[in-house]
Amino acid sequence: MNEQPKLTAASTSPLRGEIAPQAREGVGNSTSANVALSPHPGALTRSDPPPQGKDVEVLRHIRKPLPHDSGPKHVQGVAQYIDDIREPEGTLHVAIGQSPKARGRLISLDVSAVRAVPGVVAVLTAADIPGKNDVSPAFGDDPLFVDSDIGFLGQALFAVVATSRDTARRAVKKAVMEIESETPSVSVDDALERGETVLPDYAYGRGDPDAVIAQAPRKLEGQFRVGGQEHFYLEGQVALAIPGEDGDIHVYSSTQHPTEVQHVVARVLDVPDAYVTCETRRMGGGFGGKESQATQWAVTAALAARITGRPCKLRLDRDDDFILTGKRHDFRCDWKVGVDEEGRIQGYAVDLLARCGYSADLSAGVVDRAMFHADNAYWMPAVHIASKRLKTNTVSNTAFRGFGGPQGMLAIEHVMDQIAWATGRDPLDVRYANFYRPGENVTPYGMEVEETDTLVNLVRTLEETSNYRARRKEITAFNASSPIMKRGIALTPVKFGISFTLTHMNQAGALVHVYQDGSVHLNHGGTEMGQGLYIKVAQVVAEEFGIAMERVRITATTTAKVPNTSPTAASSGSDLNGMAAKVAAGAIKKRMIAYASEAYGVPEEQIAFRDDRVFIGNESLPFDELAKKCIAARVQLSEAGHYKTPKITWDRAKGTGRPFFYFAYGAACSEVIIDTLTGENRLLRADILHDVGRSLNPAIDIGQIEGGFVQGMGWLTTEELVFAKDGRLLTHAPSTYKIPVASDVPAAFNVALYPNANREETIYRSKAVGEPPVMLANSVFCALADAIHALDPEKPVPLHAPATPEAILRACEALRGRPMG
Template sequence: MNAPAKPMMEAEALRHIRQPLPHDSGLKHVQGSAQYIDDIREPDGTLHVAVGQSPKARGRLVSLDVSAVRAVPGVVAVLTASDIPGKNDVSPAFGDDPLFVDTDISFLGQALFAVVATSRDVARRAVKKAVMEIDAETPSITVEDALERGETVLPDYAYGRGDPDAAIAQAPLKLAGRFRVGGQEHFYLEGQIALAVPGEDGDIHVYSSTQHPTEVQHVVARVLDIPDAYVTCETRRMGGGFGGKESQATQWAVTAALAARATGRPCKLRLDRDDDFVLTGKRHDFRCDWTVGFDGDGRMQGYAVDLLARCGYSADLSSGVVDRAMFHADNAYWMPAVRIASKRLKTNTVSNTAFRGFGGPQGMLAIEHVMDRIAWATGRDPLDVRYANLYRETENVTPYGMEVEETDTLLNLVRTLEQTSNYRARREEIAAFNASSPIMKRGLALTPVKFGISFTLTHMNQAGALVHVYQDGSVHLNHGGTEMGQGLYVKVAQVVAEEFGIALERVRITATTTAKVPNTSPTAASSGSDLNGMAARVAAGAIKRRMIAHAAEAYGVPEDQIAFRDDRVFVGNQSLSFDELAKKCIAARVPLSEAGHYKTPKITWNRDKGTGRPFFYFAYGAACSEVIVDTLTGENRLLRADILHDVGRSLNPAIDIGQIEGGFVQGMGWLTTEELVFSREGHLLTHAPSTYKIPVASDVPAEFNVALFPNENREETIYRSKAVGEPPIMLANSVFCALADAVHAIDPSRPVPLDAPATPEAILRACEALRGRPMG
């Protein structure tokens, strides 16, 4: 049963929450006046930094001669590993990411040194003057290379329940396969950049385009061998992050800070787009080896999958990324007997990292591929196979032991989308079209999403916020969340304005800085609004209670007869403006500043035992996509997309719908056009917009229907909302499945040999394979 809805009166009383308010920087984005780090007026004497890169992917650095670099006019300093005063380590956790190579080279392009010069052009030209000797070795590039060498960045890990091998063996029907899921470049519009300004007594102020200011602060301090308190990291906004600036903005901030420390002058580092591609990690690509046993209705009886992740040369965030892929290997489906295993493989490529969905999309796409394979084997409609396997009230425990408490939400959402998208009638129309069209084939797929919300490292599920009320009634808001275009700042401001009953314009949104709110988690895991919204409400609520207590004492009115709304404070039968009460509180020495803190309740996870509740709740969604494919060229188009998504009781429907639309299109790019290609020597061949294709406006379907599922979070989140950042990425699974469905129409008796991304070339190969004429 759904939890009872809140009374309508409460919903009507809310002034800002659940309103489709514009993004706080939206107008500035359009006008071009939003300030990013490269827009900050450079302090007098600012120097510029460029990085010298390794021309080999694996080997030993025998010698590095930078004398010719130092001799270039305009070069102020050249920094190598020997110039690091602290630890040569910019890793988030495992100590395996050197700032500069000392001896061992691990990927092509790895930073060997940095040049600090009077201009960016001088620095970039000077790095090419270095002379180096490298004892090169044959690199590992692919999953298979790593398996052959037995190289991993972290130990193997697995969990499950029952005896899946026996269940599969005893099942009436069984299948096995290998499915590859490609990686993805973040392609944030603002590349990696940092500006470091030295201060007094060893202090340093770093402006960084980062999702994790606290980590930048900590690692800068580690490398410079100074206390954390000497370092301030500030981030007003990013021009996109998508996970690519969670851990991998740190190296560039540290390099700029080291240069500033060495020269005593402000230093800025901005990566060229090609260098950004080469020097920063991507979404992990996976090889998924699976077996499944099922009955004639397509219900799974046993499932086993090995998730083989290509992690790159170091661990980075691969522990959490691959764990989350495992957590989502079930997606929305009950698995009676299951084993989910993983390998975190080491290759001589840049370390892969966080990307929107954080491994969840890869694990989820694999099981959707299996659902299609079961449907093709049984001759059933793929949606009916999905229905047969959905979590239900009596079969609602995940492979890691967490109960799925909203099985009714999941089922009702999928059934509602089936009806609103007119799935059954369109399925019949498409079958008729394909029967009469030998070349052009259409496909349709409806796929669900169940995505867990919380950091899977329990201690990261906390946030802080700082709120000041000034005597004129204006409010200063600061919190640990970062704004990368997703609308976090305006959502948290809405929460504070709602708490005080004042106009949103009274709340001053300020840049995220470690000098105000310390020890914060990254803005990631879709938890920005959940965590920071709650922390800000805690802070504002504490101030409000003190204001109420003073008003009650001053006017002789019980506290329960005092209300804040419409920029006024109603005290019994009289009222005064919010700013008047603020002045009276100051005069009475009532403190109007508060640091709020929030930690997510209920979550536990025992990784050694493979059981617990790693997520506070699940967000749900479903998408129905229709495509058309030219089976002679592989060219294709998304004709229509229908999306129904659960965001609980939305804090801001306009922002949330924008996130759903954007996430879906980004996911569609990952699964259709964005392909990472490395040479055998380790060169990234798809290193610029000329060779790497993200979706553009013309890829958005002509009919694009997005609706929010009417629901309320049963957990006590901020105004009963649900997270929206990452789950929409996985709605795009429906596009991949629709493409496979279209190709399947060539020969319905055979499975479709299609991996992700389903580029036109990959689709053409699959079409030709079904025609019995495989391409080389």
Template sequence: MSLREKPEVMLRHVRKPLLHDSAVKQVQGAAPYIDDLPEPAGTLHVAVGGAPKAHGTIATLDLDRVRQAPGVVAVITAADIPGKNCVSAHMEDEPILAADMVEFHGQPLFAVAATSRDAARRAVRLARIEIAAAPPAVTVDDGLETGARVLPDYAFLGGDPNAAIADAPLRASGTLRMGGQEHFYLEGQIALAIPGEDGAMLVHSSTQHPTEVQHIVARALGVPDAFVTCEIRRMGGGFGGKETQACQWAAIAAVAARVTGRPCKLRLDRDDDFMMTGKRHDFRADWSVGFDQEGVIAGLDVLLAARCGMSADCSAGVVDRAMFHADNTYHLPAFRIDTRRVKTNTVSNTAFRGFGGPQGILAAERVIDAIAWRLGRDPLDIRKANFYGPGRDRTPYGQVIEDHDVGRALIEQLERMSDYRARRAEIAVFNASSPILKRGLALTPLKFGISFTLASMNQAGALVHVYQDGSVHLNHGGTEMGQGLFQKVAQVAAEEFGIGLDRVRITPTSTEKVPNTSPTAASSGSDLNGMAVQAACRTIKTRMIAFAAEHWSVPEDQVVFENDHVLIGNQRIGFGELARAAHCGRVSLSSTGFYSTPKLHWDRERGTGHPFFYYAWGAACSEVLIDASTGENKVLRVDILHDVGRSLNPAIDIGQIEGGFVQGMGWLTTEELVYDAEGRLLTHAPSTYKIPVASDVPADFRVALYDGANREETIYRSKAVGEPPFNLAVSVFCALADAVEAACPGAGQKLDAPATPEAIVTAIGDFDVVAALAGALAPNS
């Protein structure tokens, strides 16, 4: 029993709604972030100077006035980088500091290290920069026209989609444009680099990927990876924006520290953070579909074109994942899912919660809605008609959906819980009598694949020490960005040893303790690091059990850990007492742990395999209200039912579902990135870029966890929860499109994302608001 998973009735910490480990400190403002750490004596502050044009060659970079400015200690250019001037992990297509060519407005050209942050920022403005400008490609359309790519085109093909569409009784086609999204983490990009002896460098970086920061910094400094340590205790949000993008600022800070011999801190101003860091990829989806009178799809042809920016960054995986999710929960008998990874003269786009999945899912749901509108049917009925099921269970990438029954049961349960049918009938009556205000309703399903699609990333390590007093030191490769990973993993460690959470010490993620980490991304943090920590705990526990059995002459199965004690036959001793005895008996109480996700294989060249360990399922029902004359809109009610398996911590998981949904709602309703024709980002600050606020959250917001265990052997049969709920916000966009369609038949398919008031009015277009309003106000109306 000792090393087997405990029955649920015996669990003390796991599956309990426990408080986030930093919650109280965060509310009090007492949780230290990198900018709160005591600055070593002599710390310099670094500011970055960016390109004033989006495309062209550098004709003049005159920094003489910058060097002479008050407080300036050093000015760093590409020539000062002792190692490789490259921030890209794989493609080597993006410099740390541009030397010859600029490829987006704001691209870093130089850095200033000064005695204060104010002095550094003032000095940056004194540079004289001249660019021999060339016309920039700014939009997806621009990039498609130039034909430039950051990566080759790639497609999934099954059957003959052209013939299937041509032979189908009915056909539809369209284009959907999806905007990007700024991460808007509360803590901006920041790094503190402290030089050590013999060329060593300690870097405190707000990063989701300490190993990549370690590698990029070491490469920039021209030293082995072992000379660089990257450490992070917590981030004030990441959302994917600190997976690769933290490397550049850490590298610049480290180079400045090498040049000056002093600690250097770089904290981006919010405007610079907006301009200089990548965002969610915006997409254009061109699609055509063939279907029958029941709305069942016969064939689908979709082209997903993504604005990747000036370099590849994460675009290979992001656009691949959009392809993996272009089916959402629907079986496609014949398909072509084609992609273009478009190069533009904009900042290189990067990872963002969902990692391309939301764009693929939104395209799929637009197709379903278009079929429903064409047939005059309820979109939910079309969704259910195309759902995966027996004999219709193979995805476009060859993976068999083994648990489609979970998805179908979940959506039917939410249909009942949300009272969908009655509300749909009520909304139809309301819309028939309301010419200006229109309500919309949509219930959309979700199937989200869990695993990194780059197989080598599906691994994790951990380090656990048990001290003689029975306290436990816990370290692993995952990073904490507010999502509760450290709390969940601590619960696992406490559960394994049968001790209180107060006995488990959570320590900062450090490449010095656990090497070669994967990024905390792809919703895999708890899956990977929880299993690695469990493995380490069980190794130590096995040694302690063997020692106790021999020392007290009892069978090993009579050694049981529970409630801060160990039952050894008929004896009961404290956990700390056994730890002391085992130490005296020369038993190692320290262990590493390692986990690699099983069952994964993917042949990208053939476009087939088993890229995901399992799927997280979910569904959301959203009701909205729009003013057809102004486009103003409001989310009235949201019902969510989401599958997290056997939750490690229901309180944290529900919080993640709520937060992910609202962030997704922002992407699809208010968060609009606007560039001018010269490639300048115009929405570069909170004054011009609108994230959801408290008043945007629906007053009627109902979230429930689906009751079901993970069929795969995950940590305590839980499922990932970080990214999947973001996609549930697609229901809000579909509900807005439903309301637009009610206002003007045929207009729903014209609605692009984000569905701002301007986008809604544009979609409605020829709807004669004045005439409708006049009719509504007429005495006899």
């Protein structure tokens, strides 16, 4: 063996102490104190504590409240989005020619006047597509440009490619078309009447709920409508396509799914996938709206670049973005339930009727997930959950944060309130009575709920820390003396399944390089849309090598480095990509250890990486020095890591399996006040306790909880999508569509993380945090219903979502016996 290289002696200085995963100081009004886990009276007995292992290690970066990697750039306005990329010389701009009718057949399209506009370089129609005229994610029912049948008002008929964006937008108005129009289906009821669906009906359950409900002491039934939601990302849909040699094309796309953009561009251009590279450094928000529906605009830009041989850019105007892109699915939920005198469910049946729009898009998974969450946190001995995916002449609805889960969950929370009002019990007590518990812990789709103790203890803890019972008494007294202004309070739970329900999508890849100077190049298939995924995965890699965060270079997601990736969705970004990056870094580290062990004659177990040094026995050398020595010894310091989620199975035909790796839990307590004469309302206070396992980054996680809650509150209170009978979207801009603003955030907004290690072997025992917080806002809707109920406690509240001032006033007037027209 060669002579041992000289090492520098180093004392083993203690590492910095671990910050508790729930610590986060100075963030608005949020609080993050340790919460007691001792059982409260009536709580279910807590099972054995979760496995510890690496959970108790002292860590340098993991579980620390590190800032977002792009935070300073966001504040300074220098974070580069696609519209900020310096345009190559000769870049052309693309605008979309839209259908003025919602349903019918395109008889003729004359674009000669469009071509004659000065500055117009090309006009693209279905006839110009070299490959398949299809931008759908799966079902082949979504054309890039209409060639015959028109599915919704605004659908793309053609595209104009011009020397300026203004020229292109003006030129599209010159087209002359003849359309044989038909009466469109716009609502769920329209589609039901016509019997039109985008996919077959689907149902599952157990027992005979109809028979059980018929024999139950109390029987209730109703119809509940849940509205849709516009994504309203700050950065609209945008793509820049640059042609290369031999048919290659490089597409910069604001997408959550670069691999799908690559695949569909190749499909439409009729080239192999390897000819197409899709790159995404960051998005200005996505929320699911860029999972499948960023693809069409990237493909259009790529087709324009292919035909013109010049760089082409497409950026949708905000109004066009509203009209041309899908929303959260709206639902009509027809339900019936049988309960005992204590309000415990004996049988439950629900039909989830979803407006999907003109094509399937992601409705298969979205509506399935609504079904998976139709139970939320509650045991149902006999249950039937059915669904219809209805076809309407509106833009195809798509993924939205929660992916159907919020709609299914809100429906059962509405039912819980109805049960409480019918039995005269506190709604929280009805929820407690129906929680999953040992022996009654199997979902309607056959998956065992293993953490029944987590949910009940979390809710009981929040009940105490929010002072729910005392505030309930205060509110009752206030309402008794206040005939016009009414207050309400609600505490609702969240049980959300984590994993893609399409099993093969639960995989991720990562690419890690260690360079000779000790710097690390990190790339993975996850995309950054502001949620902090990049910094979390970088923390994992820095922790694995024991190096400073500054040594890890975060790079843009690109299909040229990590292929065949899944979308950044389903709250699985950190779980999947964090594990893949850990696998890759761990493999490199293992090779470095093997080299050091042989070179210095020290057993591998006596070699440790920390504090930017490598400790070999009683001596150490800098990390970068070992990297140089490894390169000199021809040790490979590059690795492509891969991870696939274990344990998950799902047999859709049989309606049973384990579609989720684990559940994330949470609860929120919201207090509101309403004016029963105008419907005006305000959220006065919100208390949230949320389970993120052992947080990878508490600062990022609390930010996600706060943002998700407010976004969910917008969905349920102010954001209303209105379509005219001719299929025209009337709420297509900030002037007519109201998202929450800073003043809607309550002055008292208390957020804490529940200290609870994930019992499954996830990345550092953390839990996903992207989607579950949206459903914490169910408490706001239920609190508004509670306030309306104070007008007449003998009647159920006819409130549907969103609970806009008009909807609240309509419900108040109904309780007064003077329904509005």
